[in-house]
Every structure is written in C-alpha cells, then in structure tokens.
Amino acid sequence: MALTNAQFDEIMHTYEEMRSLHRQELEERKRSVYESIPGYKELEDKSSTISVDFGKRLLSGERLDRSILRHQLAELARQKKLLLIESGFSDDYLDMGYSCPHCKDTGYIGNEKCHCFKQKIIEKLYDRSNLKEMAKTANFKLVNEKYYQGDDLQRFRGALKTAELFVNSFNSDYQNLFIYGTVGVGKSFLSTCVANELLKKGHSVIYFSSSGLFELLAENSFDYKNKQELRGIYDDIYNCELLIIDDLGTERTNSFVSSELFACLNERDLRKKSTIINTNLSLEEVQIIYSDRIFSRVASNYKLLKLSGPDIRKIKKIAIKESEDFQ
Template sequence: MPLTNNQYNSIMQQYEALHIRHRRERENRLQRIYDTIPEYKKLEEQTASASVEFGKRIISGESLDKGLLASKLNDLAAQKEKLLKDAGYASDFLEIGYVCKDCKDTGYIGNEKCHCFKQKIIETLYDKSNLRAMTKECNFENMTDSYYKGEDLTRFKGAKKAAEEFIASFNIDYQNLFFFGTVGTGKSFMSICIADELLKKGNSVIYFSSIGLFELISEYAFDFKNKAWLRTVYDDLYECDLLVVDDLGTEIMGSFVAKELFSLLEERGNRKKSTIITTNYSLEGLQSIYSDRIFSRITGNYKLLRLTGPDIRKEKKLAKKGKKSE
C-alpha cells in the first residue's frame, strides 16, 4: 500500500513546519542572548569573519594550515560558552531541540528514510485507531494501581513489571506478550503504554483492533486488482518492530481469519519481530475458538499475563457522574 503523492507531500510538509518552528525558536533565543550579552554578538561576528578571511586567503593562493582556523574557532566557541555560563544560561540553550535527533527532523538519513518517516507512513496508512492520540491518555505517567486490590493488584504489578522489562530489552531480546482476562481491566491500556515508550525510542509500531486488522487484509485479499498493495501490507505487518493486535476474538471467525492469523504469527515469529495480543477471553475460551496450531503458537511463544479486577472504564464513568451530581 504505497503512499500517494498527496500523502508523501503531507508528511514532508510536517517536516518543513518543524524546520520553520525550530528556526524561529532559535532566532528568538539568539536575540535574547544578544539583548542580554552584547559581547556574545561580537564573538559571533568574529567567528564569521575569521572563516571568511581564512577562505579568502586560501583562494588567493596562500598555503595555510587548516588547524589554525580550527584552533581560532574553538577558542571563540569556548569564550561564547563561558559568556553563556556566566550569564546563567545552559550550555545547550541555543541548540535546536529536534523531535528526531537521528535525522534532525529531515525524515532522511542520507538517502534512506529515517525510522521517524517510516512511522509516519505507518500512521498514515494503517493507524485508523489514531495511536498517537491514544498514547496521550494511555501512558505510564497516567497508569495507576488504585483500581486493583488483593490478587488483582498482584497480577497488575506483575504485568506492569513484565511490560517494563519488555521495553527495556526490546532491541536486544525477542519477546511477545499476551494480555488476557476480564473486560475493562487495563489490557489495552497496558499495550498502548508499551507502544508509546517504543515509539519514543524510535521503533516502528502498528496498532490494530482485531476487527480492523482482518478487515484490512480481507479488503485487499479479495480484490484481485490490488494484489501488489496486499504484498506491501503484508510486508509492513511482517516487518514493523512491534505489532499490537487488540481485542482478539472480536473479529468474525472463519477459516480465512484462522489461516491469516496463523500465518501472521508464524511469519513474525520467524523474523523475530515482537507482537502484543490482548483478548477478553480466558485461555480455555481462546482454545475453543481457534485452532490448536494458533493456541500452541500463543501459549508457547508468548509471555502470558492475566489481568483481573473491576471494569475500570465503568468505574471511571461512575466517578465522573458522581462529580457532576455534587
């Protein structure tokens, strides 16, 4: 499913908007320095003139040691850094705060698309659930154990610890997670928290509800005009660093879904690409719905994490109603 020209241009416009913002922010910070430390501007002018003068002398035929210019520029840079420090500014005050430090918000590293560009493509093509928006609410900062008690609390703490270990070792140790348990106990929330942290680390993440995933696959599988696009869809599903399949069991089950699910789990396993699955079904319920091959893949290759307790979504709604009635 390649990007259209409009989609590509839209992504590039996002990077251009970042460049404009960065430039304005740095100009504003630099003007602030000029206003409070006049000597800093003089050193900036000396830096520019030193480079220009050195270039002119090279062009005129003089044989000069480039180390002399480097030494001069280093000395001026040290003087500027001291001025900033003496005035109470951080040494990196004038540095640009890139969203992606790897490509410096260009979208490319050399001639290759940066991981941040690839994630933007994923979000453009597949993120019908709007994962980025979901992570604003579902993140570890907003996570709380206040809804859990007793054995439920123990399970929650165990699942959180497993999630944190999964994130910490993600790029060095292949793992899969399977969250199961009763409705509304935080399984989807936990999976989105993990996705959020891995996105911050520059990993590519595709998030799908189970229904949305198989609707997408079937949309292209039965449209013979789009076989090339289907291959691209599979490539993305197989190759993304993390695939999250939420609410497994809500899709309409049949031989097609069973076959595609098994192929997906098998291929991602062969490629050592991590997957997170959530479901409201118990292990017994899951086994009764899916084939033994699928059940075996999940129970054998995934860390099984059970969450139980009250329906947190209902608890939150009741709390909101209570506040409104006060």
C-alpha cells in the same frame, strides 16, 4: 502497500513544518541570549568576521595554516559557552533542536529512510489504528495503581514489570505478550505504554484492533485487483518490529479470520518479530473459538499476563459525570 504521491508530499510537509518550528524556536532563544548576556553577540559576530576574512585571504592566494582558524574559532566557542553557563543557560542552549536527532528532521539518513519516516508511513497507511493519539494518554509515567487491590494489584504489578522488561530488552530478546482479562482492567493501556516507549526508541509499531486488522485483510483479499496492495499489507504486518492486536475476539470470527490469525502469528514467529495480543477472552475461550494450533502458538511462544479488577474505564466515566453534575 505503497504511499500515494499525495501521502508522500504530506509527510514531507510535516518535516518542513518541524524544521521551520525549530528554526523559530532557535531564533527566539538567540534573541533572549543577546538581550540578557552583554558581549555574547559580539563574540558571535567575531566568529563570522574572522571566518570571512580567512576565506578572502585564501582566495587572494595567501598560503595560510587552517589550524590557526580552527584554534581561534574553538576559543571563541569556549568563551560563548562560558558566558551561557555563567548566565544560567545550558551550554547547548543555542544548538538547533530536532524532533528526530538521527535524521535532523529531514526523514533521511543518507539515501535511506529514517526510522521516523518509516513510522510516519505506517501511521499514514494504517491510520485506523490511531496509535499516536492513544499514546498521548497511555505511557508508563501515567501508571496509577489506585484502581487495583489485593491479588488484582499483584497481577498488575507483575504485568507492569514484564512490560517494562519487554521494552528494555527489546533489542536483544525476542518476546511476545498475551494480555488477557475482563473489560477495562488496563490491557490496552499497558500495550500502548509499550508501543509509546518503543516508538521513542525508533522502532516500527503497528497497532490494530482485531476487527480492523481482519477487515483490512478481507477488503483486499477478495478483490483480485488489489493483489499488489495485499502483498504490501502482508509485508508490513509480517515485518514491522512490533505488531499489537487489540481486543482479539471482538471481530466476526470465521475460517478466514482463524486462517489469517494463524498465518500472522506463525510468520512473525519465524521472522522473530514481536507481537502483543490483548483480549477479553479466557485462555479456554481462545482455544474453543479459534483452533488448537493457534492456542498452541500462544501457549508456547507468548508470556501470558492476566489482569483482573474493576472496569477502570467505567469508574473514570462515572467520576467525570459526577464532577460535571457537581459543577
């Protein structure tokens, strides 16, 4: 599935905005340093002056030892860092900041698209997943055990430990997770925590609701004009480093869905690409609603994580309403 020119331009514009923002931040930090550290700007100006003078002398024909200039600049840099540290700043306080240090907010490493660019393509093409917004309120730092007790708490702790191990060993171990349980017990939250961590590590992640995934495939499968588009969609779904299918069972199940689900799970397993499935269905219901071969894939290739407990979403909504009523 290819980007349109407009979509490509939108992505490149976000990189321009990032670079502009970081340049502004750097200029503000420089002003702060110049105002609070006497002598710092003089050292910086001296670095520029000796470099310019050295270049002029080379252009005039003088034969100069470049190591002398390198030594002078290194000594000035040492003095500047010392001044920063003595004044309570970090020694890299005036280094340029980047949202992505790998490509320095250009989107490219050499002639290759950076992992951050590839993820922006995914987000642009599959914006119905809304993963970026979800990740703002779901990460491991926000985990709260207060909604669980007894066996529910033990299950949650076990699932959390497995999810963290999934992230930490992602580069070395091929794993899949099947997270099941009743409504509102934290299945989507846990899978989004995983997605958030892997995105920060530079991995490609596609997050779909089950209904959204099969609607997208159906839209393009039954229109002969979209065969090229469909190949691109399959390529993305089969090859992204992590695919998350949320709320399996909420889609309108039929032979097309069962066939596509099996193809997806089978292809990703063959390619050793990790998948996480969330569902409110029990294992028995999965076997009944779909097929034995899908159930067999899940049972043999996925770590099964059962979550139980109260409907956390419902509890939070009630708490918010009570707070509003109280005000």
